[in-house]
Amino acid sequence: MSTFSSTSSSTPSGQSAVTVLGLGPMGRCLARAFLDAGLRTTVWNRTPGRDRELLERGATGAPSAGEAVAASPLTVVCVVNYDAADAVLRDDAVTAAAKGRTVVNLSADTPDRARSTAQWAAGHGIRYLDGAIMTPTTTIGTPAAVFLHSGPAELYREHRPVLDALGGSHTHLSEEIGRAAAYDVALLDVFWTAMTGFAHALAIARAEGITAGELAPFTQGIAAILPPIFEQYARALDDGDFSGDDNPLTSAASSMAHIAHTSESHGIDAGVMRAAGELARRAIDDGHGADGFVRVAELLGRAAPFTPPAPLTPLTPLSQGTPRPTR
Numbered sequence: 001m002s003t004f005s006s007t008s009s010s011t012p013s014g015q016s017a018v019t020v021l022g023l024g025p026m027g028r029c030l031a032r033a034f035l036d037a038g039l040r041t042t043v044w045n046r047t048p049g050r051d052r053e054l055l056e057r058g059a060t061g062a063p064s065a066g067e068a069v070a071a072s073p074l075t076v077v078c079v080v081n082y083d084a085a086d087a088v089l090r091d092d093a094v095t096a097a098a099k100g101r102t103v104v105n106l107s108a109d110t111p112d113r114a115r116s117t118a119q120w121a122a123g124h125g126i127r128y129l130d131g132a133i134m135t136p137t138t139t140i141g142t143p144a145a146v147f148l149h150s151g152p153a154e155l156y157r158e159h160r161p162v163l164d165a166l167g168g169s170h171t172h173l174s175e176e177i178g179r180a181a182a183y184d185v186a187l188l189d190v191f192w193t194a195m196t197g198f199a200h201a202l203a204i205a206r207a208e209g210i211t212a213g214e215l216a217p218f219t220q221g222i223a224a225i226l227p228p229i230f231e232q233y234a235r236a237l238d239d240g241d242f243s244g245d246d247n248p249l250t251s252a253a254s255s256m257a258h259i260a261h262t263s264e265s266h267g268i269d270a271g272v273m274r275a276a277g278e279l280a281r282r283a284i285d286d287g288h289g290a291d292g293f294v295r296v297a298e299l300l301g302r303a304a305p306f307t308p309p310a311p312l313t314p315l316t317p318l319s320q321g322t323p324r325p326t327r
Helices: 025-036 052-057 065-070 082-089 092-098 111-123 153-166 179-207 212-239 249-265 271-288 295-303
Strands: 018-021 041-044 074-077 102-105 127-133 146-150 169-174
Touching: 018 025, 018 065, 025 041, 025 052, 025 153, 041 052, 041 065, 065 092, 074 082, 082 092, 082 102, 082 111, 102 111, 102 153, 111 127, 111 179, 127 153, 127 179, 146 153, 146 179, 153 169, 169 179, 179 212, 179 249, 179 271, 212 295, 249 271, 271 295
Parallel strands: 018 041, 018 074, 074 102, 102 127, 146 169
Antiparallel strands: 127 146
């Protein structure tokens, strides 16, 4: 176990610049990035033994979560979900240690959980930011990493120099604490729906005697057309333009029916495609058969109408004189 050494960060003598709670694959990568940036880093994990490599790199291992939080002005939490995060943060010793300090929670969960945790933190004198990591472990500490943050803008600005050590882009979305989690859930909806579609496509292909390797190159063409379609549909939904001149819902529903039929002819579960087709059919039955597929977003959103966000708090760019972690 190492002792604190001097670094480029400005922290009181004997303190580390940042603490990382949770040393799963992502948590270890976060801690590694802080260390690589020359930041004194304290680490803790509920299951012992995961800090060995980090200690060899110069991290300080804390015997308890409370002592880990007390070691730094900033604590980054990265665990599987908010149940796990709350189990750590709401321990009496940890809560007491966190009072007056900043917690950045990069665990994944729902917007409502982010809001409830922020409310709890405020009630215990803990300064709180929520965040989401939108890229895999291999990107952490590199320009490819993407982080989203929400919460008090001034607090974000204060800790931005340390967070920059994680690499990539950092975007403060809003002072509304649930905003980062909302982006996270929406974007992961795209990812996991796409991955489910890909898994289903592979099953159909193999049932028809096509290997996964034979199909894969052709999926690149499908993937390539999606970004402009996403942009077009986003503009259309915001503008209320549901025109389906190029690909009406009736055509989409027919295509999805073919996929479901082929799946079921091989005994492959077509539940996901049947559900998608049912959404299209509902819109058609509502008289929107000539509309584009974006009409489905409007249909789904009727249960929760769009509420315009509050204006974002302007962020002052960090000045050239602001100390930043060395890379």
